[in-house]
Amino acid sequence: MRILNHEIPSAVGQTVTVAGWVHRRRRLAAVSFLVLRDRSGLAQVVLKGAQEQLDELSEETVVQVTGTVAANPQAPGGAELVDPLIVPLTEPARTPPIELWRPTVGAGLPVVLDNAPVALRHPAVRAGWEVAAAALHGFRSTLDGLDFTEIQTPKIVGTATESGANVFALDYFGGPAYLAQSPQFYKQTMVGVFERVYEVGPVFRAEPHDTVRHLAEYVSLDAEFGFIGDHRDVLAMLRDVLAGMLAAVGSRAGTALERLGVELPEIPVDVPVLHFSEALKLAGADPSEPDLSPADERAIGEWALREHGSAFVAVEGYPMVKRPFYTHPQPSDPTWSNSFDLLFRGVELVTGGQRLHRYSDYVAALEARGESAEAPAYSSYLQAFQHGMPPHGGFAIGLERFVARLTGAENVREVTLFPRDLHRLTP
Amino acid sequence: MRILNHEIPSAVGQTVTVAGWVHRRRRLAAVSFLVLRDRSGLAQVVLKGAQEQLDELSEETVVQVTGTVAANPQAPGGAELVDPLIVPLTEPARTPPIELWRPTVGAGLPVVLDNAPVALRHPAVRAGWEVAAAALHGFRSTLDGLDFTEIQTPKIVGTATESGANVFALDYFGGPAYLAQSPQFYKQTMVGVFERVYEVGPVFRAEPHDTVRHLAEYVSLDAEFGFIGDHRDVLAMLRDVLAGMLAAVGSRAGTALERLGVELPEIPVDVPVLHFSEALKLAGADPSEPDLSPADERAIGEWALREHGSAFVAVEGYPMVKRPFYTHPQPSDPTWSNSFDLLFRGVELVTGGQRLHRYSDYVAALEARGESAEAPAYSSYLQAFQHGMPPHGGFAIGLERFVARLTGAENVREVTLFPRDLHRLTP
Structure with missing residues (x-):
C-alpha cells in the first residue's frame, strides 16, 4: 500500500512504500541520497550499501521505494527513508531538457513552452x-x-x-x-x-x-x-x-x-x-x-x-x-x-x-x-x-x-x- | 428585498416581494389567478379587484409582485399571495412557440431544439x-x-x-x-x-x-x-x-x-x-x-x-x-x-x-x-x-x-x- 511523501514524517519507525520520480541523486563518500518527488512533495531516501543502483536511476525515472522511516531533522519534513528497496517502474529516463531539480527554472520561456x-x-x-x-x-x-x-x-x-x-x-x-x-x-x-x-x-x-x-x-x-x-x-x-x-x-x-x-x-x-x-x-x-x-x-x-x-x-x-x-x-x-x-x-x-x-x-x-x-x-x-x-x-x-x-x-x-x-x- | 417562491410558505401573514415570469393566468368569475415562475418553482397570486391588469400580463412577461402571504391548502406549497401589487419589469411578452405552462411538452424535438x-x-x-x-x-x-x-x-x-x-x-x-x-x-x-x-x-x-x-x-x-x-x-x-x-x-x-x-x-x-x-x-x-x-x-x-x-x-x-x-x-x-x-x-x-x-x-x-x-x-x-x-x-x-x-x-x-x-x- 503506497503512502504519499508528505505522510512519511508521521510514520517514523514503520516500514512504508512510496512511489514517484527520481528528482535528484547526491553521492557522498560513504552514503548517497535519492530525492523522490510525488504529487505531495519531496522525500529523502538514504542509500548506504549498493550505491551502484543509483547509476541506473537517472533523474525522472519512476520508482517505488520500500524502506524504514527514520527521524532526521535535516531531511524534508524531519524524516527520511533508510534501508530502501528501490524498484524501477519504467526504463531509465532520459535527461530532461531543463533541470527539474534546481530550485529556479534555469531556462527561458520558449524552452519551457516547447518542452511543456x-x-x-x-x-x-x-x-x-x-x-x-x-x-x-x-x-x-x-x-x-x-x-x-x-x-x-x-x-x-x-x-x-x-x-x-x-x-x-x-x-x-x-x-x-x-x-x-x-x-x-x-x-x-x-x-x-x-x-x-x-x-x-x-x-x-x-x-x-x-x-x-x-x-x-x-x-x-x-x-x-x-x-x-x-x-x-x-x-x-x-x-x-x-x-x-x-x-x-x-x-x-x-x-x-x-x-x-x-x-x-x-x-x-x-x-x-x-x-x-x-x-x-x-x-x-x-x-x-x-x-x-x-x-x-x-x-x-x-x-x-x-x-x-x-x-x-x-x-x-x-x-x-x-x-x-x-x-x-x-x-x-x-x-x-x-x-x-x-x-x-x-x-x-x-x-x-x-x-x-x-x-x-x-x-x-x-x-x-x-x-x-x-x-x-x-x-x-x-x-x-x-x-x-x-x-x-x-x-x-x-x-x-x-x-x-x-x-x-x-x-x-x-x-x-x-x-x-x-x-x-x-x- | 426579493424572496424566492419556495420561501413563500414560511412567510404566512407577512408582506413579501417575489419576481419571475408569468407562467399562467386563470380567470374565474369573481377571482383570477396568476401563477408566477422563478428559479425555485411556482407560486400562486390571487387577484380580486382590477383583474383587467391581467390582460397586459401575457405569459412569460417578467413581473415583480408584492403581496401578503395567506395560507391555502390548495395553493402550491400551501400558501399564496393575496392583495398583490404587480409591477411588470418588461414589455408584455410574445406568446411562446410552445406552451410552457402545460405539464408535458406539447411539441416534437425539432420544435423544441429550434426554439431552445x-x-x-x-x-x-x-x-x-x-x-x-x-x-x-x-x-x-x-x-x-x-x-x-x-x-x-x-x-x-x-x-x-x-x-x-x-x-x-x-x-x-x-x-x-x-x-x-x-x-x-x-x-x-x-x-x-x-x-x-x-x-x-x-x-x-x-x-x-x-x-x-x-x-x-x-x-x-x-x-x-x-x-x-x-x-x-x-x-x-x-x-x-x-x-x-x-x-x-x-x-x-x-x-x-x-x-x-x-x-x-x-x-x-x-x-x-x-x-x-x-x-x-x-x-x-x-x-x-x-x-x-x-x-x-x-x-x-x-x-x-x-x-x-x-x-x-x-x-x-x-x-x-x-x-x-x-x-x-x-x-x-x-x-x-x-x-x-x-x-x-x-x-x-x-x-x-x-x-x-x-x-x-x-x-x-x-x-x-x-x-x-x-x-x-x-x-x-x-x-x-x-x-x-x-x-x-x-x-x-x-x-x-x-x-x-x-x-x-x-x-x-x-x-x-x-x-x-x-x-x-x-x-
Whole structure:
C-alpha cells in the first residue's frame, strides 16, 4: 500500500512504500541520497550499501521505494527513508531538457513552452497551474453557494458572436462555422431559464498580435444573473466571487503561493468605484478620450492603493460608443453605460455590466449601429427577449490573466498549460 | 428585498416581494389567478379587484409582485399571495412557440431544439440539464476529494488526436489546425506532472452520421491517474466517480428527477466484470467477433441485471486490434487489452483502461501500426514517456450520453442545451 511523501514524517519507525520520480541523486563518500518527488512533495531516501543502483536511476525515472522511516531533522519534513528497496517502474529516463531539480527554472520561456510536457513537472512551473486550478474551484464553489446553475454551451457557432473580427473559421460538414469568442449570447439566454448561470470553458480569439497578455485560446469564467437593480449589483457579485477565488487559492494552493513568493491581496467588501469621467480626470487624461490608456489604468490603480488601500478598483460608466450593443446605458445620461472594468494592480482584469433586457431596446440598439434585429445572427438570441427577460448582467474573468496578475507573471503563457498564439500551436 | 417562491410558505401573514415570469393566468368569475415562475418553482397570486391588469400580463412577461402571504391548502406549497401589487419589469411578452405552462411538452424535438432559448424554460425540458449540472458537480467533487487536479487543455490542436477521421479542420492564422477529438494525449502527459488529473470540456467529432447517440460537439468528463496496478484500478475509480455523480444528482436535482419520473440506479461496490471472450459467449455471438453489437450489449446488460441486480456491467479485455495504440495489452495474452467498456442499462457509457507507460512500448506499438514514433504528431506526447511516466490509466464519460441513459431520453439532444450535429448549427 503506497503512502504519499508528505505522510512519511508521521510514520517514523514503520516500514512504508512510496512511489514517484527520481528528482535528484547526491553521492557522498560513504552514503548517497535519492530525492523522490510525488504529487505531495519531496522525500529523502538514504542509500548506504549498493550505491551502484543509483547509476541506473537517472533523474525522472519512476520508482517505488520500500524502506524504514527514520527521524532526521535535516531531511524534508524531519524524516527520511533508510534501508530502501528501490524498484524501477519504467526504463531509465532520459535527461530532461531543463533541470527539474534546481530550485529556479534555469531556462527561458520558449524552452519551457516547447518542452511543456516535462517542464511543467518543475515545482515552480507547476505552481502557476496549481493556483489556476484552485481559482477555478473557488469560482464554482462561490457561485454554487449562491444558487447559480452551471451551463456548457457550444463552442462551434454559426456566426461570429460579437464582431466579425478575430474569429476562427472552420469547415462544418462542408459549410462555414466559427469558434465562439465568448458564451455571451448563450449565458444571457440562459438567464431566462435558470436566472443565475455560470460557465467555465475555452473561448477563441484569432488575435493577430503577439503580446504578453493575449492568447488565441483561453479559459473564460463567465457569470450572468437576473433580477438586478443595475451594474452595481453585478460588481458586488463579482467582488464576492473574487473573494471566493482568492480564499480558495489561499486554502488549496498554499504551497504553490509560497514557492512563487506570492502574498494574496485582500479585496475590500466595497471595492472603490470611479466613474469613467472621474477616472480620466484623476489620470490627467483628455476628458474627451473614449477609453483608458495603460498609463491611465496604472494611475488609477495607484490612486486606489493610496487612497483606499485596495489592489482592486472599478471604473464604471465607460462610454456607450466603446461598449457592445447589448450594454445597458446609464439611465441619467445615455452617453455613458451601466458597465464597468475591474482593475487589479492597475490592469484591467474583468469586464462586466448590466445588459439591455427589453426586446424593443435591442431593436433600437442594433438599428443605431446600422444592424438589423431581423439578421439571422441575432434571431435565436433575440427570441429570448421577445419572450420576457428580467433586468440582468454579468461578467467574464480571463483565468490566465487573473493568475498572471496574482502571481506576478509577466506573460500569461507562464501560467497556461499549453498556450496557443499566433506562433504556437504545439505542444 | 426579493424572496424566492419556495420561501413563500414560511412567510404566512407577512408582506413579501417575489419576481419571475408569468407562467399562467386563470380567470374565474369573481377571482383570477396568476401563477408566477422563478428559479425555485411556482407560486400562486390571487387577484380580486382590477383583474383587467391581467390582460397586459401575457405569459412569460417578467413581473415583480408584492403581496401578503395567506395560507391555502390548495395553493402550491400551501400558501399564496393575496392583495398583490404587480409591477411588470418588461414589455408584455410574445406568446411562446410552445406552451410552457402545460405539464408535458406539447411539441416534437425539432420544435423544441429550434426554439431552445425559450423551450428550455419548460420545467420538463429544463429538468434534463438540471440533472446534467448536478452530474458535473458530482464528477468534480468526487475527484477533488481524491486529490485530483483539474486541468484545462487546448481545443485547437496541430494534429488530429487519435485518428484522421471525423476531425474538424480550421484556418489557424493561415495554416491548418484541428479541433481536439479528446484531451487524451494531454491528460496522459499531465499524469507526469500532477499524478491525478481530470478535465471537463468540449470535444469535437465531425460525425457524418445522424443518430440519436452522436453529437458533433459534446462535453467529455475525462480522468487519468498514475501508479495503478492495472485497468481494474481504473474501473474501481470509475465506479466511485459514478457513485458520486449519482449521489450528487439525487441530492441536487431531486425536483428534476421527480418531474422526469426517474428513479436513480444503485451502482454496486463491485461492478460485475466479464471478459470480452466471455461476453461474446454469453451473448451467443461468434467467438471471432472483434466487437460487441448493440444486441450483444443488451444481452449482457440483461445478464447483469438478472444475475447481479446491477444496471452496470463492465466488459474487459477488448481485442487489441480494436483499441487505440496507447492501450496496454493484457499481460497474460496480448491478443486482449487491459481496457474496458462500462455498459449502463445495456448500452456502452464509458470507455477506459490502462495505457502503455514505457517509451519503448510506444515505439513498438506505433511501428506495429505502420506509424513512426518520430512523427511530429507524437513528439510532444512521447516526450513525456521518454522522461519517465508511471503505470497509469483513465476513462472518459460523455455527459449527454450519461444523462440521456439516466433519464431515459431516447435522443441525447433532449438533454443537451444547444446540440450540434450534421444538420444543426443553431441556435
